[in-house]
Amino acid sequence: MFGVVPRVVWERVSPPDGKNRIRMNMNCVFIDTGNDKILIETGIGEKWSEKQIEMYGIFREKPLATSLFEITGCRPEDITIVVNTHLHFDHAGGNTIWDLGFEIADSVDTKNHPQSEIPIPQFKNARYLVSASELAHAEDPHERDRASYLPENWRPMQETGQLETMPDDYEVVSGLKMQTIRGHSETMQTWRLDRGGQTMYAFADLIPTRHHVPLPWIMGYDLYPTETLAFKKEILPRAIEEQWMCLFYHDFDDALRTLEVLDDKIVSFPVAESFANQINGGVL
Numbered sequence: 004m005f006g007v008v009p010r011v012v013w014e015r016v017s018p019p020d021g022k023n024r025i026r027m028n029m030n031c032v033f034i035d036t037g038n039d040k041i042l043i044e045t046g047i048g049e050k051w052s053e054k055q056i057e058m059y060g061i062f063r064e065k066p067l068a069t070s071l072f073e074i075t076g077c078r079p080e081d082i083t084i085v086v087n088t089h090l091h092f093d094h095a096g097g098n099t100i101w102d103l104g105f106e107i108a109d110s111v112d113t114k115n116h117p118q119s120e121i122p123i124p125q126f127k128n129a130r131y132l133v134s135a136s137e138l139a140h141a142e143d144p145h146e147r148d149r150a151s152y153l154p155e156n157w158r159p160m161q162e163t164g165q166l167e168t169m170p171d172d173y174e175v176v177s178g179l180k181m182q183t184i185r186g187h188s189e190t191m192q193t194w195r196l197d198r199g200g201q202t203m204y205a206f207a208d209l210i211p212t213r214h215h216v217p218l219p220w221i222m223g224y225d226l227y228p229t230e231t232l233a234f235k236k237e238i239l240p241r242a243i244e245e246q247w248m249c250l251f252y253h254d255f256d257d258a259l260r261t262l263e264v265l266d267d268k269i270v271s272f273p274v275a276e277s278f279a280n281q282i283n284g285g286v287l
Contacts (some may be wrong), residue, residue, distance in 0.1 A: 007219065041176070092151055122159045147226060181194050208225075209231055211252055216235075243264060
């Protein structure tokens with residue numbers, strides 16, 4: 004997760020367990036426009052064997068659908084748009100769920116799943132949006148990220164007609180824009196939401212946690228790390244100058260943060276703390 008940064012450095016901020024795994028979250032975002040109920044990313048989902056749960060150290064207190072209802076009051080059938088920045092299993096795993104009692108589709112890996120299971124869309128009334136470039140990459144992935152693409156996370160929506168391929172850069176609804184940025188892969192997207200004079204920006208996997216804000220802290224997973232670096236050099240000053248609320252998708256604590264420069268270093272603050280600082284300073 005930290006590329007060339009030595010463990011003796013990164014373990015100070017992200018201590019690993021006995022298997023060298025670190026704690027990460029998948030912070031999906033719900034947006035209610037009044038006309039649409041949008042879910043950006045769907046996390047890791049629940050379609051995992053016991054072996055995979057143990058290997059990845061997957062722990063979840065409740066299914067995505069339960070969390071969605073408890074936080075937003077919406078059920079999966081209420082979601083009208085699902086957006087994936089890319090189709091890696093930790094961003095699109097909740098796109099589908101296992102439906103029992105049917106013969107499994109040919110496109111699904113049967114090594115870890117019984118023949119009584121078949122993947123179906125979790126959000127049956129939603130349009131699923133992904134860039135055409137990303138879908139093409141998912142169907143013919145690079146050797147370095149092939150294991151991250153599981154066809155059961157997008158092919159069921161192709162079969163139902165719910166999957167819509169989009170341009171590399173597009174607007175989901177007014178004010179919510181997707182942009183393809185080369186770095187983590189060639190086709191992953193970031194997103195930006197502008198509302199009421201404020202901006203929320205999500206780096207997706209280009210800056211996965213707040214600990215990856217320093218320029219050299221780049222994941223070893225990135226296919227084009229030097230381009231990730233160029234992106235960080237361009238985007239971070241803008242985020243600071245324009246006071247964006249920044250979402251760090253994999254951050255375990257306080258994933259929504261603002262950025263400031265202190266002692267010539269870029270540091271992040273939880274949004275609530277940042278707003279409190281502005282109030283105390285007389286800005287608001």
